[in-house]
Amino acid sequence: MASLISTLARIAFGPPPELVCRSNVWHAGVAELRRRTRGEREAGAFLLGRQGKWRVIEEFVFYDDVDPLSLATGIVVIDGRRLGALWAHCRATGLKVVADVHVHPGGYGQSKSDQANPIIAEVGHIAVILPDFAGRATDPGAIGVHQYLGNKRWRDRSRERRNPFHVGWWPR
Secondary structure (H helix, E strand, O other): OHHHHHHHHHHHHOOOOOEEEOHHHHHHHHHHHHHHHOOOOOOEEEEEEEEOOOEEEEEEEEHHHHOOOOOOOOOOOOOHHHOHHHHHHHHHHOOEEEEEEEEOOOOOOOOHHHHHOOOOOOOOOEEEEEOHHHOOOOOOOOOEEEEEEEOOEEEEOOOOOOOOEEEOOOOO
């Protein structure tokens, strides 16, 4: 109920979010991330969806499904030669990468490695970071939301009054 009231208030008084995900899709994807971390390593996913007035997440594609060795070192390292299957899946489904998500062992700030090596190096791309291996806080307001500005520069949008990321129902 509180989520619906918050959503209605935002519709009436605030700007629309830039990135939206239905609760069931988000919570299922986060639960799978948590499982894949085993509480001891990073994990992540490409967030696929559609883009119109805002980006709508419809599917998680996990890094280690794209590149089975991506989590072997304890941090995320994706071999670009493995991305062909992801792009083929996008073409087949009509979806595109609208954001990405990965977990950190501690907080949700970006590491120097995150800043220097964006998963998708496209201006405007949103990278979401979940703290504590996705073990506790996993909703906007308690997670990292970082927007790529290009040239290895980022804007931390995690604490903006109107978070650019919304989990829950949003009118189309």
